[in-house]
Amino acid sequence: MKLQLTRRKWIAAAGGAATLAAGCAHRPAPGSAAVSIVRAPAYDQTLYDTVRRMLALHRLDVRGRHVTIKPNLVEFEPESTINTSPLVVHATLEGFRALGAASVRIAEGPGHRRNTLDLADAAGYFRLMPDFEDRFTDLNLDDVSLVPLPRPFSRLTRLYLPNTLLGAGLVVSLAKMKTHHWVGATLAMKNLFGSVPGGVYGWPKNVLHWAGIHESIADLHSVYRRQFAMVDGVVGMEGNGPIQGGAKPVGVLVAGRDPVAVDATCCRIMKIDPLRVAYLRMAAQSGAPLAEANIRQTGETVAGVATPFELIPEFRGLRLERG
Amino acid sequence: MSPEVLAGKQNPDGGWPYARGSSWTEPTVYAILAMLVAGEKARARRGVAWLKGLERPDGGWRPHTGVEESTWVTALAALVPEDELGAAAHGRATGWLTDATGAESSRIVRLRRWLMGPVADPDLEFAGWPWLEGSAAWVGPTAVAILALDKENRLPKARQRVAEGRRFLMRRRCSGGGWNYGAPHALGYAAKEYPETTGMALAALRGEPAPDMERSIGLARALLGQSRSADALNWLRLGLAAQGALPPGYRPPGEVVYRTVPEIALSLLVSAGPPGYSLLLGMDGSREPEAGSRNGGIAPMEHAAGRSPTRTEFPPSADGPTR
Numbered sequence: 001m002k003l004q005l006t007r008r009k010w011i012a013a014a015g016g017a018a019t020l021a022a023g024c025a026h027r028p029a030p031g032s033a034a035v036s037i038v039r040a041p042a043y044d045q046t047l048y049d050t051v052r053r054m055l056a057l058h059r060l061d062v063r064g065r066h067v068t069i070k071p072n073l074v075e076f077e078p079e080s081t082i083n084t085s086p087l088v089v090h091a092t093l094e095g096f097r098a099l100g101a102a103s104v105r106i107a108e109g110p111g112h113r114r115n116t117l118d119l120a121d122a123a124g125y126f127r128l129m130p131d132f133e134d135r136f137t138d139l140n141l142d143d144v145s146l147v148p149l150p151r152p153f154s155r156l157t158r159l160y161l162p163n164t165l166l167g168a169g170l171v172v173s174l175a176k177m178k179t180h181h182w183v184g185a186t187l188a189m190k191n192l193f194g195s196v197p198g199g200v201y202g203w204p205k206n207v208l209h210w211a212g213i214h215e216s217i218a219d220l221h222s223v224y225r226r227q228f229a230m231v232d233g234v235v236g237m238e239g240n241g242p243i244q245g246g247a248k249p250v251g252v253l254v255a256g257r258d259p260v261a262v263d264a265t266c267c268r269i270m271k272i273d274p275l276r277v278a279y280l281r282m283a284a285q286s287g288a289p290l291a292e293a294n295i296r297q298t299g300e301t302v303a304g305v306a307t308p309f310e311l312i313p314e315f316r317g318l319r320l321e322r323g
Numbered sequence: 324m325s326p327e328v329l330a331g332k333q334n335p336d337g338g339w340p341y342a343r344g345s346s347w348t349e350p351t352v353y354a355i356l357a358m359l360v361a362g363e364k365a366r367a368r369r370g371v372a373w374l375k376g377l378e379r380p381d382g383g384w385r386p387h388t389g390v391e392e393s394t395w396v397t398a399l400a401a402l403v404p405e406d407e408l409g410a411a412a413h414g415r416a417t418g419w420l421t422d423a424t425g426a427e428s429s430r431i432v433r434l435r436r437w438l439m440g441p442v443a444d445p446d447l448e449f450a451g452w453p454w455l456e457g458s459a460a461w462v463g464p465t466a467v468a469i470l471a472l473d474k475e476n477r478l479p480k481a482r483q484r485v486a487e488g489r490r491f492l493m494r495r496r497c498s499g500g501g502w503n504y505g506a507p508h509a510l511g512y513a514a515k516e517y518p519e520t521t522g523m524a525l526a527a528l529r530g531e532p533a534p535d536m537e538r539s540i541g542l543a544r545a546l547l548g549q550s551r552s553a554d555a556l557n558w559l560r561l562g563l564a565a566q567g568a569l570p571p572g573y574r575p576p577g578e579v580v581y582r583t584v585p586e587i588a589l590s591l592l593v594s595a596g597p598p599g600y601s602l603l604l605g606m607d608g609s610r611e612p613e614a615g616s617r618n619g620g621i622a623p624m625e626h627a628a629g630r631s632p633t634r635t636e637f638p639p640s641a642d643g644p645t646r
Contacts, residue, residue: 076552112504112517113517113519114463114519114554115519115552115553115554115555115586117580117582117583118551118552118553118554118555118580118582122551122552133582138341138342141341141342141347141583142344143344143345143387143389144387144389144390145389146389146391160389160390181509181510181512199341199347199349199386199387200386200387200390200392200394200455201454201455201458202394202395202453202454202455202458202461202463202464203454203461203463203504204461204504204505206453206454206455206458206459206461207454207455207457207458209458209459210426210457210458210459240510240512243515244512244515312510314510
């Protein structure tokens with residue numbers, strides 16, 4: 001077979017080798033983390049109890065703390081599977097209130113649409129939470145602080161980030177289980193792109209793309225130290241996600257204190273190999289658990305709920321071959 | 324809605340917040356323009372004084388006092404009349420704008436693209452404007468930059484950038500005639516057309532003898548009938564008015580909620596008719612935009628023909644509620 005190496009392929013290969021070499025240096029031993037998978041077959045009232053039990057599993061002590069839930073709110077389409085379900089968001093809000101949080105806010109900074117509250121209204125958030133506006137902070141328009149990035153993977157050394165999230169006692173990344181046409185999968189870690197303020201960086205937050213999408217995801221993960229991750233996989237999105245893909249019923253919620261472990265578990269459920277997702281590999285360099293052996297699974301098993309998400313051709317190489 | 328609602332949201336420092344909280348450049352500029360049209364000169368000038376403090380040494384403007392970056396909001400500052408902002412500051416804003424381009428138009432990126440392979444992307448032929456230096460050009464900031472520079476058409480470089488910017492917008496028109504925030508397609512999939520960016524592009528394309536503009540206008544009119552977002556309706560009204568195609572007698576639906584300062588201020592400006600259009604589009608404030616074109620200009624209820632461009636009475640409760 002004749003090998004055709006174009007300039008594009010050669011430069012990409014050289015860059016990849018350099019990244020790999022850099023990543024092999026000084027890598028701490030991986031830790032371990034607990035991730036729970038709970039069946040949630042439909043968006044109905046049972047979610048409130050399901051979420052409450054799930055939070056109890058993780059023994060979160062949020063008494064007296066200010067909790068900020070960051071859903072994935074993207075488009076004006078209540079019937080689609082683009083956004084984190086408002087029911088899941090409300091169930092999570094009630095769950096943290098029941099745990100004794102001093103306050104529970106919802107905060108999001110959509111990447112495409114500027115009219116965030118109209119978007120939330122159209123997506124069904126106001127219907128379920130009539131006082132949504134009082135509970136909500138638009139992260140695109142929040143006051144900001146300049147934050148240095150510890151050991152950045154991207155070209156960025158610092159980012160302006162919203163004070164609401166920086167000051168939160170716990171940031172809950174409440175993502176949707178979706179494929180993503182630039183990075184393979186968008187889950188709890190990628191969801192934090194919405195924390196980058198459009199008021200500074202614009203709509204979309206294109207500066208992150210120029211700095212490297214995978215790298216920026218890993219950088220944002222490192223900024224927020226007090227996180228809890230939960231992924232709405234009741235109905236996910238496959239194919240050309242995160243906006244134009246098709247509905248993919250999975251019937252699960254996945255949660256844990258370590259977003260890397262949660263995302264790796266979601267990938268396995270989607271039949272995506274987390275070891276081939278670049279931002280997960282980067283985040284794992286700081287010791288976050290990525291391998292199955294280092295993730296303590298509770299609730300359902302991955303094998304019991306896994307279902308292959310359709311992948312666009314660019315990402316078929318991510319397919320998990322076993323498990 | 325009345326100018327008093329907007330006046331009541333002015334911060335003690337003279338600027339305006341997006342909704343509540345600290346002052347930002349974008350809402351302050353729209354509020355200044357609305358105050359000028361309402362004849363509230365003192366309030367407008369306090370706003371201008373705050374705005375002047377956000378100029379940076381490079382001639383660009385910061386979006387917020389806490390941000391040390393010149394961004395797309397420089398175009399908004401340049402929308403403020405020269406006799407209010409000051410000729411020197413206005414000239415610096417215009418100069419900054421004429422030099423700003425999306426990163427994809429820089430020599431380094433063009434060279435890198437050549438090295439990566441001979442991919443000719445027609446979408447990248449013309450330069451637009453980015454939200455922030457170092458990132459790509461997008462429809463929103465390009466449209467606002469055109470509105471600002473079109474008022475400076477005595478400057479050859481401004482004329483050239485406006486002409487090129489309009490070609491940039493035409494290249495990004497989607498198959499249905501409207502505009503997404505970015506390219507009309509991604510990875511081979513057609514991008515969705517958004518009402519607000521469609522209105523912005525139509526406003527920026529005023530007077531452009533573009534092919535098949537009727538298709539874009541038809542879509543904008545359809546979106547005007549469907550949208551319930553104040554931001555979307557404001558820009559659609561402005562875009563259609565710029566094209567002389569706002570349906571006669573059009574009034575926004577009563578259930579539309581005006582939640583942010585830009586939404587309130589832009590609504591006041593577009594409801595004011597020629598004086599508002601004069602400030603936003605740079606057209607003669609004493610007459611209807613494109614009078615005699617497409618449907619004979621804008622609706623009688625939308626403007627106050629024959630009045631001074633610096634003083635307009637706003638119809639009481641013309642639009643929906645504010646929050």
